[in-house]
Amino acid sequence: MQKQFHSICRTTVAAMPGLLIVALLPSMATVLSAQTVPPRSILGDTTLPSSDDVSQTFPYGISGKTPPSLTKINYAGQPPYHKHRINLRVFQGCPQVEVSAGGRLWATWFGSNVQAERAPFHKGQFSVISTSADDGKTWKEVFVFDPSELLGGGASDPMLWKDSQDNIRFIGLRNIDFKGQDEFATSAWEFTMLDPENEHTPWSEPRLLGNKNISVMKPLIFPDGTVMRSMDDFKLVGIPDKVRIRFLKEGVDGSPIFVSEFPIDNDAGFAEQMPIIRKDGSLFTFYRAKEGQKFAESFDGGKTWKLGGYYPMQFSINTKCILKTLPSGRVLLVANDVQMKEENGRRLYYYTDEDGTEHALEKRKTARTRMTAYLSDDDGKTFPHRMLLCDDGQISYPSATLGQDGSIYIVYDQGRGEIGQHTIFLSKVSEADILAGQLVQGESFLNNIVSRPSDQGGGRREGDKL
Structure with a gap:
């Protein structure tokens, strides 16, 4: 294998100067701060x-620290019957999007x-x-991240993001069943594009980030170029009283x-938190929960967090x-507009x-439809502006990036394993x-x-059981 470089209870809330909102949750009064x-x-x-x-x-000697690689596909001279061709695919989803300085889009x-x-090893997945x-x-x-040749490993939750120097980076999450004998059975590896204007860009060598899911949400970039990555230990989802x-x-x-760690919240699902920096320098994030989105705030740069309900x-x-905070100062929210x-x-x-009707x-009687773009004028206190992007089928898992001219590119998936769906959509909108x-x-x-x-010529067909 060739390396290519690297129940519906709503809490009363009150607005306070300098803060977004603070939910009045007496039961959480002693368990608000993270560490x-x-x-x-x-x-x-x-x-x-x-x-x-x-x-x-x-x-030889495969371990959780054996580096993965990216495999180039659909290049001149490639055999036509490679195993990653699209007409074999029956399932796909969870997209991410980025754009280069020259306007080339990547997904x-x-x-x-x-x-x-x-889950947890995602065998057969790339x-x-x-x-x-x-x-x-x-x-x-043009590339696939496929760990299957390393002890049948599988891929999950890939990521594209752009750092403070406009370098586009790809994170591949690899999962290998080491029978509990290797702490890097799940491992996140990051590659950097060396020529993002080239469809078959070379890549840096991969860097091992850690053994947690660290690739679902784009990192937050601070003005000094430091970054904050969102993490979740997906193996513990559904297990109560675990940080x-x-x-x-x-x-x-x-x-x-x-x-930094959130306090325990047993309402949280796959948290998928994505913080922003507010105008006063504090941080705010939503995180996924059973009845909607909960929120948390940090007033010390993300070291400690207060849960708001x-x-x-x-x-x-x-x-x-x-x-995502836009250059105008407005806050973009992309979400499913379903109650x-x-x-x-x-x-x-x-x-x-x-x-109000x-x-x-x-x-589609599901929470996963009506993908909608919202804007906030007041640092996320309210989101009065909205535009429906798509309500065609089961729509979920948005990702967004900004073009040089301020255009907003948004991707999301449709019916990952549904017959006739399993589509990745892209919308381009403006404020x-x-x-x-x-x-x-x-x-x-x-x-x-x-x-x-x-x-x-691919996709799930009648009679296919996934």
């Missing part, structure tokens, strides 16, 4: 052995030729890296500064949303229009579009197809 812990105690010892160590030489997501997602040189009109799959939601603060050179506006019920309540012992999913969901509630910018568009295997 910092030594990074190594959470990430494991990420120091790699010397290059001549047996663990660094594929295919990544995970997929499989054989099955739906299978991550695709695709690119577009024409502003998202057409796409070409698992954390942040890793890193220096510009990648050296760990601290790891459920946010008053219900959205993205137990599913991912994203936050939920119980009537006669049944869950009713609905949305509320601009006039409730509309029950009839076609003006969201403020107007509809497309008004000439170059904006909604729901261009990045990838749909069923359009290429």
Whole structure:
């Protein structure tokens, strides 16, 4: 294998000067603040052995520290029947998007030729890296992150993000069943593009980040170039009274500064927290919970966190949303515009229009539809502006990035294993579009197809059991 370089209870809330909102939760009064812990105690010892160590030489001596690689696909001269071709794919989802300084778009997501997602080792699953040189009109799959040749390893939750120097980085999350004998059975590895304007860019050697899921949400970049990465110990999801939601603060050179931990919150699902820096310098994040999104705040740069309870506006019920501060100072939220309540012992999913009228969901009775872009003018206290992006099927897991001209590129998935769906969509919008509630910018568009295997002879068919 060739290396390519590296129940619906809502708490009363009160606004306070300099703060966003603080939920009045008496029961949490003594368990609000998080703590910092030594990074190594959470990430494991990420120091790699010397290059001549047996663990660094594929295919011998495989361990959790054996480096992964990226495999180039769809290049001139490649055999036409390689195993990662799209017409074999039956399942895919969880996309991410980035854009180069020159405007080349990059996207990544995970997929499989054989099955739906299978935690914790995700066997049979790989991550695709695709690119577009024409502003998202057409796409070409150019790399895969596939650990299957290393003891049947599988990939999950890939990430693309851009650092303070505009370098585009890819994180591959690798999972190998070492039968409990290796602390890096799950390991996050980061590669940096060396020529992001080239569809088959060379890559840096991979860097081992740690043994936690660290690749679902884009890192927060501070003005000094340091970053804060969101972490979660997915193996503990659903197990009560376990600390698992954390942040890793890193220096510009990648050296760990601290790891901070949320207090225990048994309402939290796959937390998928994504903080922003508010105008007063404090940090704010949503995190995924059973009845919607909860929020947390930090007033010391992310070292400690205070939990605030459920946010008053219900959205993205137990599913991912994203936050991003735009150059204008407005805050972008991309989320599922769905609310939920119980009537006669049944869950009713609905949305509320601009006039405050409730509309029950009839076609897709799920929390994962109505992908919507929101804007806040007041540092995230409220999100009065919104524009529906897509309600065609089961829509989830957004990711966003900004073009040089301020354009907002947003990707999300549709029906990961559903017949005729399993689509990755891209929308390009502007602040003006969201403020107007509809497309008004000439170059904006909604729901261009990045990838749909069923359009290429692949996809799940009647009778397939995933």
